Amino acid sequence: MRARVDPEKCMGHGMCEALASEVYEVNEETGYNEMGEFETPDERRAAVLKGMTGCPEQAISILVDAPSAAR
Ligand code: SF4
Numbered sequence: 001m002r003a004r005v006d007p008e009k010c011m012g013h014g015m016c017e018a019l020a021s022e023v024y025e026v027n028e029e030t031g032y033n034e035m036g037e038f039e040t041p042d043e044r045r046a047a048v049l050k051g052m053t054g055c056p057e058q059a060i061s062i063l064v065d066a067p068s069a070a071r
Helices: 015-019 042-054
Strands: 003-006 037-039 060-063
Touching: 015 042, 042 060
Parallel strands: none
Antiparallel strands: 003 037, 003 060
């Protein structure tokens, strides 16, 4: 699955990493999550959602693949 951290919304609270460190990582020096768009195994969906719902800035979103072109 793919997800994205919007660098313009991230305010560096670090909640994402605190809630789901297996998915999210904040820059130790800046405190901001600088992952941008990333890919993670589907098995981590629950952790992705946990960090996403815990982010106070709603900076995290799940990316859904566009449906394949109509035949
Ligand atoms: S919880 Fe949200 S605002 Fe805080 S570091 Fe993570 S992505 Fe950024």
